Amino acid sequence: MGRWEGDAAGRLREAAMRLYAERGYEQTTVADIASEAGLTARTFFRHFADKREVLFSGSEILLERMVEALDAVRPGQGPMRAVAAALDAAAVMLGRDPSFSRRRQSLIDASAELRERELIKMATIGAALADGLRRRGVPAADASLAAEAGIAVFRVAWEQWLAGPPEADLAGIMRATLERLSTVTTALSPEAADG
């Protein structure tokens, strides 16, 4: 039995992803998805606000897990340490099923509307992390910078993970990318800036 067959939301998601891949996201209607899943449009709307949300229903949980992890880092640890914990939590949640993630990503890449939705998701996560850092007492600008830097790491690590072998470890790639960011950004010293 497939990953989602046990529940209506899962059947709808699977049907939607099949149709988006076959005929394109723009050309697929909610009625098509419900019919493909052997369910009604009414059932669809009990689970998803619209056809776009089928691919984003995990976003809120992801955000919550990341913020919880950030909040759980003990006081006094620097902002990037807290962001690193949030990235670890994201990797635990997202890193289990690369083949599902690859399918989802290829659908998103193929649609301007879905790419926009993904940008909004990442911006929302970034804003929530920045808020969390401010609650920890990090000055506002540092909080924004650390959160946005964390989102940059997330994006780059995510791409690398999807492009890598099936056994690649998302959490490890996130950590290595975070280290790499530090190396890349410190290669700019004040005196060198005039050269």
Place this chain on the structure above:
Amino acid sequence: MGRWEGDAAGRLREAAMRLYAERGYEQTTVADIASEAGLTARTFFRHFADKREVLFSGSEILLERMVEALDAVRPGQGPMRAVAAALDAAAVMLGRDPSFSRRRQSLIDASAELRERELIKMATIGAALADGLRRRGVPAADASLAAEAGIAVFRVAWEQWLAGPPEADLAGIMRATLERLSTVTTALSPEAADG
């Protein structure tokens, strides 16, 4: 004479910004804008694809200037040095008129659609900077990281500049924010990550 009165595009932009502020972006039509500017809708569409683009018509030039500046950094300089040059070019172009920028930003902040468009703009600039870094021979992941880090700096510096006094210097704030990013990200050492 005001900043834009000499040309149709400028009159249309000024009329649009006035109406967006008065009645809201969503409630304003192209016909309203043209009428407010004493011009026809046809003239509007000669200058702008739609009412959203009135606030984004400078985006392509901004992107070009930033990429040109990045390309002009001499070979062998690290990726963040090239990104710093791109940010300097952006500051030169955008830093002249804080009161216009503040008005524009408050319109964008008030509309979900405009905030999305702004996210797309920044993502497009980030992708162009990453492409430019790859052309310079920077490995793909480092190029993405440095470009995204540059966008993070841009966003945070931009907010600080808009919140600051009228005489604040955008280029200086960009450079200080870039330095700050380096400080914030290096506060994560490998051994500390287990603590």
